[in-house]
Amino acid sequence: MTTAQTLGAAQAADSEPTAGLVAGTTPYPWPYDGALSPERTALIVAGWNDEWWARCHDPAAVVDRIRRLAESVDTVITIDHAGPSRSRRSFDPTAGSVPSIAGSSVVTAAGIDAFYGSPLDPVLRSRRTDLLLLVGLGLETTVHSTMRSANDRGFECLLVVDACAPLDPDAVPNAVSMVEMSGGIFGAVGLTDPVLAALAR
């Protein structure tokens, strides 16, 4: 099952885009206040270091989508999970390096959650961003943990699922349904193209 098919039903409803909303998000129209803009939105690229590049399934497949999203908002932050927990797991060091994302700043985090042991919260508040697009390497790990933490901190979050590489491709429906089945308690789920369309309006 492809990522796009996962959100197929939602996309079918995408007949008439509404200004300030991303079309086809589930389980609710995102953002909650219908006032999307590049100024108040940050793209958080979780898992953007060599360990997660090596551990994820086909990470190269999401690079182009992440780069297009990066061009559409004012604040782009890639996360280097380089804290003390890093060395606890092994990975193939010859798998390659994460490519660069133009216009991004790097935030180093001590945990799988990008907010833990990092300046991410004060950086986002100082830029007055309150809407977050969550993407990156480790859909079930870095992206999910960071989305949960961001929601606790009061940020309104969209998981852009086709810009996330999973560890296990079979986990994609699970990761999406965990957000949807919880009634949107952590935010909503959407796809790259409708996000780009909404930000371009």
Add this chain to the structure above:
Amino acid sequence: MTTAQTLGAAQAADSEPTAGLVAGTTPYPWPYDGALSPERTALIVAGWNDEWWARCHDPAAVVDRIRRLAESVDTVITIDHAGPSRSRRSFDPTAGSVPSIAGSSVVTAAGIDAFYGSPLDPVLRSRRTDLLLLVGLGLETTVHSTMRSANDRGFECLLVVDACAPLDPDAVPNAVSMVEMSGGIFGAVGLTDPVLAALAR
């Protein structure tokens, strides 16, 4: 599919219990150092307030298991998620109240993650506990978020899945597999009876 069936294969391997380890945990024998004891272990009962009681599927089914686990360790903490995020979601206020857990202390948290906006981290460190048993109401929400956060902070975690009430019973296999497929990156998964047996040895 029942919770017990979810871990069926793991349990089949439970022929000869090893001192200091919980039998049948996946994806690795827990705890990592094989030195379980009541003194260094805390039971974290996430979601222990009326909102999560009302929102979960059959929460009464896990009370007895939680109470037996509470009798087996020195530190028992129930989490009241009562922060500013509380009122954002509606729930049925006539669904009842969480029953008491003898011997427990209450920690109030500001997030779905029990560590966010709460004294949970300093409380656990002051009691010198480093092993956590994660149970409670909201397997996909409060329990999962708290386990992820605990692991980032360096605690060694076991998700005791049959002592967790899910929001959606169909989410149980997903929630378990998300931990297992990530290679134990957030900890391990086990069942109540083997935990009790290991702590009684």
Add this chain to the structure above:
Amino acid sequence: MTTAQTLGAAQAADSEPTAGLVAGTTPYPWPYDGALSPERTALIVAGWNDEWWARCHDPAAVVDRIRRLAESVDTVITIDHAGPSRSRRSFDPTAGSVPSIAGSSVVTAAGIDAFYGSPLDPVLRSRRTDLLLLVGLGLETTVHSTMRSANDRGFECLLVVDACAPLDPDAVPNAVSMVEMSGGIFGAVGLTDPVLAALAR
């Protein structure tokens, strides 16, 4: 030297009050944007529990000022420093109890810094307050630590020094000068009456 004398030179300049500013604050006119209002301001009453009541010099002397300040803003939070660090120090349990402050909410903190192990940050952000008046019991301890932490988090802070009880009355000039000599890096220092006058305009 009295607290009022400490700020005597500053007060002398208080000839013509400016709307949206507190008269006579040092080392800079507070708040920085000259737009004080009850809606965006919170009164943080640090050290508001029996331990600090017992340990401070003449705490009763500041109660009336704190109550008048509490009537002038929309958000009033008293801090109960009740975390694991509490029992490390002894105090006279017969010294009495902190009096009530009408209209206040209680936040329990795990540290001398009211933000540590507490929901204070999310509570303040959920109420959209960004200006803080710092008062309470323990000028050199709870009040100073909380002001430093609040400033790091991006809140604009005013130490209302005559509404703070010190542990040692000789420490008042030191505590004030530490804020002034640092060039306002933690915020500014002012007195109760000009704050009330500015909020009443």
Add this chain to the structure above:
Amino acid sequence: MTTAQTLGAAQAADSEPTAGLVAGTTPYPWPYDGALSPERTALIVAGWNDEWWARCHDPAAVVDRIRRLAESVDTVITIDHAGPSRSRRSFDPTAGSVPSIAGSSVVTAAGIDAFYGSPLDPVLRSRRTDLLLLVGLGLETTVHSTMRSANDRGFECLLVVDACAPLDPDAVPNAVSMVEMSGGIFGAVGLTDPVLAALAR
């Protein structure tokens, strides 16, 4: 009044050094358990960036003491306060750069408190250090804020006052007395030579 004179009375008592304790600390013998060792001790060099080098009084005077302390313990961390609050204050960019400290790791913090928006807490816990020597640039600012925060987190702290450069030299007695008058609530105060002697035993 020199820094050394500030602690003169304490030093006078330094007749017979006790193994595992730093001679002459006030207001109590440090560390509390009398078991000092290089393995469990970290040197925290706060304010170690160009902004604080430019803003402090005679920072070059403390470099040699900091370097000798760095040679005496297993963990040395310099703090770069580079978060979003950095640019709020101006300083002379021609004042020079902080010299290197051999054997140190850099931790970047988002606040004047080195623990705020930084991995310092997880880094110290992963190295199993529980005793901290606080030194650096900004006795009244970065060093004091970091010491207060460390104490809240359960670390046992010694302010090594003659290895700290103040913003204002007249603030040294105030900064020392604020620790002493609070009954050691934030830790103790000592001098470099007795620390080196105790660590060499």
